[in-house]
Amino acid sequence: MSKKGAYGSKIKRATQILFYKHHQKSGIKGVELHKALGADYPKVLDLLDDYLKPLDLQVKTVFEEEKTPEKPTLEELDKARFYVTLRGTVPTKDKLVGWRIDDLAGLAITISFIISKKGQAARRDVEKLLGEKMPNWKISLNIDRYIRYGYIGQDENDQLFLDWRTSAELDQKALISMLLSNEKPEAESTRVQTEPLEQSTAESQEQE
DSSP, X not given: OOHHHHTHHHHHHHHHHHHSOOSSSSSEEHHHHHHHHOTTHHHHHHHHHHHHGGGTEEEEEEOSSSSOOSSOOHHHHHHSEEEEEEOSXXXXXXXTTTOOHHHHHHHHHHHHHHHHTTTOEEHHHHHHHHTTTSOHHHHHHHHHHHHHTTSXXXXXXXXXXXXXXXXXXXXHHHHXXXXXXXXXXXXXXXXXXXXXXXXXXXXXXXXX
């Protein structure tokens, strides 16, 4: 009997647990999976992940600590949270259903700004930043939408922070790298434009 066959009932049970929303916060703790499936639940999730590939879905593990362990122990996995999310091979145009491209850009800006502020930023500062990119009437609506969808959280002091969905669906390092790579050509362009001016100034001084 294949491993998938031997784990058939556990894979079915894991699917039911992960797709059913148990709490206000999506996903499920590893310790709950441990109790329901046994100590081999990480293997069950690996097999379920294989089943989900043709659907462009994946089982995503999110650790509460900022640093993700390379080879997590069972104890560390018990403290983690597990979600079913998009794998990422769906064409971009299909992922934008229900979202305008400028709304997604606003979300990327918001997340990046919060990351740059070490995980927390005042809402008024985010609103000011977004005001440079979109109409004022959309700013508050968009932030409320990001909060409602679980990408951003807001505390009683109007401080914004990254919520569960950002951790589950977004590669934060890739986002920062992409933003930094977009800044480099602009910096180089500025340098190239200033060089002829500096050279012209030097030549003028020599002629004098």
